[in-house]
Amino acid sequence: MQLIIAIIKPARLPEVRDALHEVGCNGLTVTEVKGFGQQKGLDELYRGATYRAEFLPKLRLDIAIHQEQSERVVEAIQKSAQTGKTGDGKIFVIDLAHAVRIRTGEVDEQAI
Amino acid sequence: MQLIIAIIKPARLPEVRDALHEVGCNGLTVTEVKGFGQQKGLDELYRGATYRAEFLPKLRLDIAIHQEQSERVVEAIQKSAQTGKTGDGKIFVIDLAHAVRIRTGEVDEQAI
């Protein structure tokens, strides 16, 4: 089992969700985060002074999957989240030691 | 050392916290997240048009623990977070390579 962490642009969420759906992945957890990287923040203006919003809004998706799906899911996310402009985000994959479904107590492969 | 990631229903936080306390786990980090899974969102209504809040509010708990506690802690969370209805959430366990307490610089087992 693996945990995929994807940092994406908020605007791409619908596309990513649809793509995940297609590869048979139906559960995910979304967190609103702020990202900092090569993409430069927007200059905003307030009372004659500019200020930069350095941290840009991103969404973090956490998706637990079976090992064998991993490649397909990562590819699905990468394709659907891509706009080609700086700031598109990253995908990180981590090995999961264990998983449990709280409702039923099922574990590992069954839990996802 | 392991890192436990638990996605739970917000309403169960007090119970989970108490259960963690009982098994001797006194530190945790909470994130407000939105979850998507088998549980269906609520239909809301606005000006005659319904809209579905597809992503449901959940809490994500991150808890670093010693390896040997792992099983007990996971069980404590699973029991206390359970309502038996769809959407109760998941528990994921990840191996930790390293840990540091920022205040003192203590590392690994000492840091948790």
Added chain:
Amino acid sequence: MQLIIAIIKPARLPEVRDALHEVGCNGLTVTEVKGFGQQKGLDELYRGATYRAEFLPKLRLDIAIHQEQSERVVEAIQKSAQTGKTGDGKIFVIDLAHAVRIRTGEVDEQAI
């Protein structure tokens, strides 16, 4: 590759960011979280009744880095985030199995 998860006091973000910059780490993702640990919450007062804000605001930084940088980055964070008072936070390090840059599709070491 590793993923560093640092829980810090919100007020220290500028210092930590500068320290990361110095050790050559230019990307990170920030999440607003609530922490619970040895540090006690503040008592607030409302209409004659006190209430404790048990969960304290913290920031969680996720930083993906090359293995060989790991030690330096952890040290940089620990130093810059430290105030010496309870509640300074923790740093956790996890092994990354895989990484992808969404914009270009580059993987692993290239992606970070």
Added chain:
Amino acid sequence: MTITELAFSLDTFYLLMSAALVMWMAAGFSMLEAGLVRSKNTTEILVKNVMLYAIACTLYLLFGYHLMYGTPDITTHAKPADIFFQMVFVATAMSIVSGAVAERMKLSSFLIFCVLLTGVLYPIQGSWSWGGGFLNEFGFSDFAGSGIVHMAGAAAALAAVIVLGPRKGKYRSDGSVQAIPGANMPLATLGTFILWMGWFGFNGGSQLQLSGAGNAEAIANVFINTNAAAATGAIGAFLIVRFVWKKADLTMILNGALAGLVAITAAPDAPTPALACLIGLVAGAIVVLSIVGLDRAKIDDPVGAISVHGVVGLFGLLVVPLSNSDATLVKQLAGAGTIFGWMFVTSFVAWWILKVVTGIRVSEEDEYRGGDISDCGVEAYPEFITHKQD
């Protein structure tokens, strides 16, 4: 044009402007209550406030005014102006209830009770004093309604809260009080300022006639005393919270200002400015103690309505003899007791019947999720993330 005709025009205008200011108080109650509940119940409290004003106006216009005043012969101003002015008062009484039962009362039961209070209970009670009934003849004195409007509304609110019970989580298993902060302090402050402004219409209009030097002097006194009592009410509350709890609790200060307003309402024309200041100051102190006391007694009133309008309304009635030599403590007590008894008992019975027949409390799950989603379909701030739990 004759001078009488011009006076008629002026008096009509004066009453209409006063009534418009009292109507504005509906917005004040809405904002105050919307600021003091949690965000998950905000849309619902707004719906209640808009609907109660709408229902109160409609029922009082069609039935209540007649029940309270019969067909009075009014010559100094246009009769619709009189009806309009009296009409907005009944909404005030009902607004007091909505605050006290916030965050747990079913919308439908609330609106049914609203029909009852504004169409029947209040007009009957009002007829006893302002309608020229027995309380009036007995010598009970209540210039603009510390008792007839405010304490009356608070009595209905108290009955409601007793039948309804406290919000889930308000009292811990060990009996201690859990603070449940309201979601939006600027709204609560705005609401208070709106009420403060509207009160100039409430008290100022209650002289009912402006033309003639005596009337004008009286109204000017009413304005200055009303403002003075509100100001010192805020100061009184501030002093207490600052010295007892070391914190300048905004919501208590706001309640203090409102307490000053309620207290002066029974006789805003008569006191000297210094006495008005004193009445306000004491009212501001009383309201803080009353809110804390009621909380300890497990009477859960999210906005402090029972303390502000009920406890302080009674206080206002009892200090009338200080400035009005026709009033006596005994008459005031008797009047207050009559009004309270009528409103409390009838309301209690009504709430109890409603509870048995339709239920008056939302389900536990709906209380947890909040009335906005369950009753109204949309949250008050749908875009903002709020702490669901802490």
Added chain:
Amino acid sequence: MTITELAFSLDTFYLLMSAALVMWMAAGFSMLEAGLVRSKNTTEILVKNVMLYAIACTLYLLFGYHLMYGTPDITTHAKPADIFFQMVFVATAMSIVSGAVAERMKLSSFLIFCVLLTGVLYPIQGSWSWGGGFLNEFGFSDFAGSGIVHMAGAAAALAAVIVLGPRKGKYRSDGSVQAIPGANMPLATLGTFILWMGWFGFNGGSQLQLSGAGNAEAIANVFINTNAAAATGAIGAFLIVRFVWKKADLTMILNGALAGLVAITAAPDAPTPALACLIGLVAGAIVVLSIVGLDRAKIDDPVGAISVHGVVGLFGLLVVPLSNSDATLVKQLAGAGTIFGWMFVTSFVAWWILKVVTGIRVSEEDEYRGGDISDCGVEAYPEFITHKQD
């Protein structure tokens, strides 16, 4: 001092207070619209509302009044009071447009159209009836502007929405309607209460003279009927949403109250209170159906302005004969058609030219990011995290 002079003073004051109340409606429209758009477009809608009021006042003062009324000979009150009162009406008409085109219209194009409407289109149209022109002679009757102000504004708004198109994401590819909830319900409610209050000036001031018993009676009638129609408008909308959708949709109730106000505006002095209640009730029901209907027809109007002011404005004109025996359905229809035709056609052409010359719609990316960042440089609630996507 003579009695005429005193009456002059009183009438001037009456008009000035009425005008101040109408000015206050600018705040009402601002808050209503700021509450009903998404937070990312809130600063922008506030800018539009402040600027449109500023531009409307300035242009009407310098040109529009003269265009509409020439140089009338006013003896019962000070002429600047008359100008001020008429001036705030034009801002109301323009406010209607800002709500309907919210969240996608370019600020610059909006302000250019504002100059046109307030400086030319509205005054010309107004001169036909209130300026003593052909509609007045024809016997078209519109006491305070259900048609001349509200439907006129709505006609311009409708033209704008047709040329502009709906907000991105409002209609799904399968043709179904996507609800886009506004960000701040307390603001929308406050806005409605402000408008409700301001309407007493809008309708009450339109009698134009207070002195004299007949005038005072008429104005008192206007106040009570205006309030009654608003109250029953809210009730009408509430009943429909409660029974059709089982939810007490706050924004529909608010629109219902406003619909009651718009409907009664064509003849607030004449109906009995019971008839005013009925007119309001029907208006509240109509507005809900109209909003849902326009939505199905893909006329995207975020705040419901076209339904509230246009559809219900027409309804208000058509029920005038019920209470005013001089008016006939035919004359009302003819008047309504003339006003609508003029405003719709001229506005449509103007919007179309603007679209071709400068563009009237923000870029797709700016629409996604919201007007606050792209046009104004600062978000409305820069500190609050909002759901950018759900």
Added chain:
Amino acid sequence: MTITELAFSLDTFYLLMSAALVMWMAAGFSMLEAGLVRSKNTTEILVKNVMLYAIACTLYLLFGYHLMYGTPDITTHAKPADIFFQMVFVATAMSIVSGAVAERMKLSSFLIFCVLLTGVLYPIQGSWSWGGGFLNEFGFSDFAGSGIVHMAGAAAALAAVIVLGPRKGKYRSDGSVQAIPGANMPLATLGTFILWMGWFGFNGGSQLQLSGAGNAEAIANVFINTNAAAATGAIGAFLIVRFVWKKADLTMILNGALAGLVAITAAPDAPTPALACLIGLVAGAIVVLSIVGLDRAKIDDPVGAISVHGVVGLFGLLVVPLSNSDATLVKQLAGAGTIFGWMFVTSFVAWWILKVVTGIRVSEEDEYRGGDISDCGVEAYPEFITHKQD
């Protein structure tokens, strides 16, 4: 009833309504300032605004009025109406201070200064002109208080800001200005509209008598000019921000409208509408430049109070000769200098003593956490997650 008696009633009512509108400005300042500070200091600024109004009213009622006017012989209206009207002015002056020192001033020191300003400093200064003192005899002309109220408050605010220093983080180590956006734009807009509306009472009431055709004409002029200057003030600020920074900065536009209001206040009765428009337009431009300029000079004024009320207040005084042939530039300058000197020097000394004795600035940690938690015990929006850091 005699005609004099009726005029007395009318004039009393006119003053009371005007005063109620000025009282309403307290809500306006509260909302404006609550919108322009960060959310962590919102409850605290609300406490300050409520308390300053309460203290100002109480002290001026008990001492200040007497100090400023002695025991004047008033025959045209009821004396309490006069006291009430003058009383709300002093609160305005103090409100100006609260905005400028926001986000870092200790609550207790602020309230102590409030006692001093409203009980002593302002009344003494006011007695020189409106109290019939030497500035009045000298021929200094200030109809409704561009200088006596607004610039006076701004002088005290300037002294405070100099003694207090800027907010932490406002100026970067390289000397550049860090923008610190306010948390709630709709509140700031609402506050501005409230002030705009209240200003009709502020300026309109300052004629002090309505009866008589001349008075009525003057008051009507005051209303139309006040509105015109505010409107063009907004336009002036808009044009500058739009052309210089390409963004329609809402807060600058709001400050522009307020600047127009402050500028016209020195002589709102005399100018033609066109001149009033011009004065407003220039004031709107000045205020933008002044805000940017003061910011560069490291005078940190979160709401722009010193620019709006001080710089533009002075401008207003200096353009009086354009419409009032009795006034001269020299006399205006002398009057402005006297008022500014008195208020600035006494305030500076007072702040300095307060700084030494009790401290006037919150601790660095409290400034970081915000006044809401440290001084008030509850946050303004306790449920909303806000960016603690960015």
